Amino acid sequence: MLNNIKAAIFDLDGTLIDSMWVWEQIDVDYLKNKGYDKPKNLKEDINHLSFEQTAIYFKNTFNIKESVEEIMNEWFNMAFDHYENNVKLKSGAKEFLLKLRKSGIKIALATSNSNSLLQCALKSNGIYEFFDVITTTGEVERGKNFPDVYLLTAKKLNVEPENCIVFEDILAAIQGAKAAGMKVVGVYDEAAEHQKEEIINLADRFIESYDNIEETAV
Known part of the structure; x- marks a missing residue:
């Protein structure tokens, strides 16, 4: 992967x-x-x-x-x-982020949320310092159904789009990340249950949780 x-x-x-x-x-x-x-x-x-x-x-x-x-x-x-x-990390997320860091893979956030709330959530869950770059859709003209936020994030990271992997839970965002020329992993969330089959078909890989990512993946 x-x-x-x-x-x-x-x-x-x-x-x-x-x-x-x-x-x-x-x-x-x-x-x-x-x-x-x-x-x-x-x-x-x-x-x-x-x-x-x-x-x-x-x-x-x-x-x-x-x-x-x-x-x-x-x-x-x-x-x-x-x-x-009240907001907690998805199961296995912190452990997976740690594995990525140990592997020398840069880590970024691309979100539609506000800076204040994203910082609050990341800091309260002890992962704020894990991220090399944080980008919000407020920095680009179009939403996540377009590639803009992913391309800007790659530019900030100084990494080519084809060398990036994106983790997303909704279909529109996966479409945007794929349009950016990036590999995409669909992450299951109950709120997007109605899109699950379409997400599985479009994403390069689909995971129910980060606990399901094999040790060999990193």
Whole structure:
């Protein structure tokens, strides 16, 4: 799996940390406060969007009177406590990161989350110092269904795209990483169960958890 690989790029939510439940609950609670039920297709519509892009989507779709900045601030306040106290790493994730470091493979994060929340989650779980590079979709023009964030991350790492491997949990992001010319591992997350077969078909490899990665993989 890691032949000719010089860098591993990880998504955060649903890939390294078990956090998708936080955002789904925030969506439900936020929309309920605004008098809306959560639409069935909401997850597919926003999964690949940045934090700001998601706020713009909510404002336009649900006629929210608050500004995009006010929407993001409210979401941030709802999420921060969860990320600091309740969000944990996926099983085997820390051990796998340690193996990558020992193998001399660079480690990066490419996420749609905000800097404050990603730092909170990484530090509370003791892995912040593992990352050589952290990139957010706020640094590029397009979301994770495009290759932009992965290509920027590779550029920061000074590694060619073909020498990068990406770990992602949702179909749109896997499509974006594949478009960047990178090898992609699909990581199972319950929130993306409905996309599992498509993810398996598109990704170069699929894992149920990091515990399933063989010792020989690194």
